[in-house]
Amino acid sequence: MKIFVKIRNISILLIFLIAGCDKKGNPLPSDIIFTAQLNGIKYKDVMPMVIPPGAKRTPVLEIVQGDHSYINIRSSLKPEDDSDKRGDFSLNIRVSLSEQIELNKKYSFSPIAGKEKVTGSDNLIYLEGAKQFVSISSTSFNVDTKYYGTGTLVLTEYDLVKNKAKGKVEFVIPYDNWDTNIKDLKMSGEFHCWIQNANFYIRK
Numbered sequence: 001m002k003i004f005v006k007i008r009n010i011s012i013l014l015i016f017l018i019a020g021c022d023k024k025g026n027p028l029p030s031d032i033i034f035t036a037q038l039n040g041i042k043y044k045d046v047m048p049m050v051i052p053p054g055a056k057r058t059p060v061l062e063i064v065q066g067d068h069s070y071i072n073i074r075s076s077l078k079p080e081d082d083s084d085k086r087g088d089f090s091l092n093i094r095v096s097l098s099e100q101i102e103l104n105k106k107y108s109f110s111p112i113a114g115k116e117k118v119t120g121s122d123n124l125i126y127l128e129g130a131k132q133f134v135s136i137s138s139t140s141f142n143v144d145t146k147y148y149g150t151g152t153l154v155l156t157e158y159d160l161v162k163n164k165a166k167g168k169v170e171f172v173i174p175y176d177n178w179d180t181n182i183k184d185l186k187m188s189g190e191f192h193c194w195i196q197n198a199n200f201y202i203r204k
Contacts, residue, residue: 036189087140
């Protein structure tokens with residue numbers, strides 16, 4: 001009986017894996033996605049339908065509760081053109097939950113004066129309490145350095161049953177590793193992502 005159960009479970013897993021892959025065996029994309037343009041270059045972060053155990057899931061909206069509660073949106077953005085040499089970026093957006101979340105409200109962000117670019121433990125100045133910020137870091141250049149900018153976030157959908165959220169972002173971030181004559185990274189994007197630890201009331 002135990003052998004039968006194991007065979008059945010393996011068969012179900014194989015069917016699930018095959019259903020989540022294309023003809024070449026590559027994972028099929030899900031509807032969990034972050035699309036963006038960084039200085040006009042198209043980037044995206046698409047979660048595959050089948051995720052190996054222990055793999056990092058992005059994009060994701062995480063709700064962190066404590067003395068200072070906040071929303072944290074994370075995404076690993078890759079250029080759609082694989083030949084683009086600017087590499088991948090890690091995006092992090094934090095929204096304070098000192099008040100109830102509101103749909104279609106513009107949440108605004110601005111960096112600490114003089115701390116638009118920080119390295120290593122200097123990032124702790126943003127992590128203290130529940131400061132609201134947007135940061136981006138390269139996974140190819142100066143990986144220990146984060147850049148903080150200005151802009152807005154709008155949550156357009158928040159489904160606590162399906163644990164999924166949608167929204168739009170517009171940011172300008174000082175960045176010195178793009179091109180010689182470009183000192184700002186201008187970003188616009190949309191996301192549809194998972195919600196983790198979702199138990200906050202949403203005001204419509």
